Amino acid sequence: MFAEILTIGDELLTGNTVDSNSAFIAQKLTERGYWVRRKTTVGDDVEEIKAVVREILARKPEVLVISGGLGPTHDDVTMLAVAKALGKDFVLCEECLERIKAFYRELYEKGLIDDPELNEARKKMAYLPEGAEPLENTEGAAPGAYIEHEGVKIFVLPGMPREMKAMLEREVLPRLGEGKFIQRKLLAEITDESKLAPVLIEALKRFRVRIHSSPKGFGKYIGIIIFGESEGEIERAKAFMESRGIKFEEGW
Amino acid sequence: MFAEILTIGDELLTGNTVDSNSAFIAQKLTERGYWVRRKTTVGDDVEEIKAVVREILARKPEVLVISGGLGPTHDDVTMLAVAKALGKDFVLCEECLERIKAFYRELYEKGLIDDPELNEARKKMAYLPEGAEPLENTEGAAPGAYIEHEGVKIFVLPGMPREMKAMLEREVLPRLGEGKFIQRKLLAEITDESKLAPVLIEALKRFRVRIHSSPKGFGKYIGIIIFGESEGEIERAKAFMESRGIKFEEGW
Incomplete structure (x- = not known):
């Protein structure tokens, strides 16, 4: 839509x-x-x-x-x-x-x-x-x-x-209508942006989510927003990315 | 341009x-x-x-x-x-x-x-x-x-x-390049918006200016911005509108 x-x-x-x-x-x-x-x-x-x-x-x-x-x-x-x-x-x-x-x-x-x-x-x-x-x-x-x-x-x-x-x-x-998209904002702790991209792309393939990223200053964090139809799907996508070495913090 | x-x-x-x-x-x-x-x-x-x-x-x-x-x-x-x-x-x-x-x-x-x-x-x-x-x-x-x-x-x-x-x-x-447009923001005191329109249209015909208007609440004022290539031309447009009964105040 x-x-x-x-x-x-x-x-x-x-x-x-x-x-x-x-x-x-x-x-x-x-x-x-x-x-x-x-x-x-x-x-x-x-x-x-x-x-x-x-x-x-x-x-x-x-x-x-x-x-x-x-x-x-x-x-x-x-x-x-x-x-x-x-x-x-x-x-x-x-x-x-x-x-x-x-x-x-x-x-x-x-x-x-x-x-x-x-x-x-x-x-x-x-x-x-x-x-x-x-x-x-x-x-x-x-x-x-x-x-x-x-x-x-x-x-x-x-x-x-x-x-x-x-x-x-x-x-x-x-x-x-009644459709609902939920979004979850996170900070990904990262010191090399190039390591994040393949993990995001893999997560997009495996889960029914959309993910946006945007730099937060030059330092340690990249802002991540995960959009999905349920908290569960967002959690699963997050857990998968964590299993591939991405560290998340709450906040934005 | x-x-x-x-x-x-x-x-x-x-x-x-x-x-x-x-x-x-x-x-x-x-x-x-x-x-x-x-x-x-x-x-x-x-x-x-x-x-x-x-x-x-x-x-x-x-x-x-x-x-x-x-x-x-x-x-x-x-x-x-x-x-x-x-x-x-x-x-x-x-x-x-x-x-x-x-x-x-x-x-x-x-x-x-x-x-x-x-x-x-x-x-x-x-x-x-x-x-x-x-x-x-x-x-x-x-x-x-x-x-x-x-x-x-x-x-x-x-x-x-x-x-x-x-x-x-x-x-x-x-x-x-060196082109410069100046803008002047004014408040037009007005209690009937329909009286303003013909004056604005007339001013646009007579002077080399652009004029934007936008309502400021429901009350007495309409915000006016006059754009022109010189202070003089803006002043002449303003004076003309005043001669047609529009009262301006400074501010926005």
Whole structure:
């Protein structure tokens, strides 16, 4: 099962914002047993987003999670671009409009905004690609969208981290089934990196696990993450590597 | 002038590491006047890296900065994959080998490693695509590479942030000319987002600037970044927007 992540926002391309959203989404998808094969980031541009969505769909992932560009400002164009990429009309979601109205009414009543009325900018957020299922935003105004398209489950989420995280947990993950991947992080004590590689490769052949390694400074340790479907399989892979001379310590 | 960034590493796709490298690279390229049009992240896989490098080259950016996967471990395959993507042989750089030897000798003398000798894993880092210019790594073992290929300036940098940053500053930026983009961050006080959009669009038409906006909470402010080639042009754009009723505050 493979997945892709698309994050959208000019601020990510100027380096003014570090894209922590895609790491959060990647972690949650990995835990569900998805292999995130690629992450892409483009700016707030309809043609650019449309092009990249089509490229991703052509690679046929099981899941595509898109985040960013759903707000009321003029450069929030993600939902329109997704509609265009899928060849769908861009249609008003009445239920979404009601929620957006209620949302701004509430902000107004709390004294956070001066004007509770729907203007064009706010109303824009109620448009979704035709046939999309709206995803509830418990933390903000803009709804997300869920679209099944030619076998790909597409989720369109806001870019504000608080909104994105809540929607991912409440609306996305429950639609992705019950698969679970566990990960175990270890430090391998090693003074010669070349001795580790053949042991890792052998472990990958013998056990149903994935193993990532990354250097931790120049010294004695290499960070190892073992991914597997059960604690037992991870333990067996670890024991095998220990039997071949790798010393592990807990920590990371 | 447009640029792309490619970061490589399984740890980025499992969410175990937040990709702050690409934000740093994006910021430096933006300051030099490059428009970073896309960022991509793939895992430590030769075929995957080769495929994505070819896709990027087909879009013909002026600059492609690649970061990650140059180390000694078995899953560091970036340099080989880049050679394959360009149809180049993968050849030993004697000068790089000498530097790597000296590097490990020094670590040994400082008591940081047990064995100063070159093994296959360490030697691997001295291979570059044929015709590549090695880039000095002042902070680590693995050299980077600079390759001009069909009009694209390709830079291959390590993934360890300290090594990447030093190499970017010392080896990459001096090869990108003297262009400078300045940015000014402001808060626009606004209670109706829909009033801002037409003013921004008008400012973009009148002045040689780029403007990004992003919401700051629900309340009174929208964060604005004005990019331009001179302080004067940025000031003129700001003054114009003020004349159309936008109130700015300093800060972000």
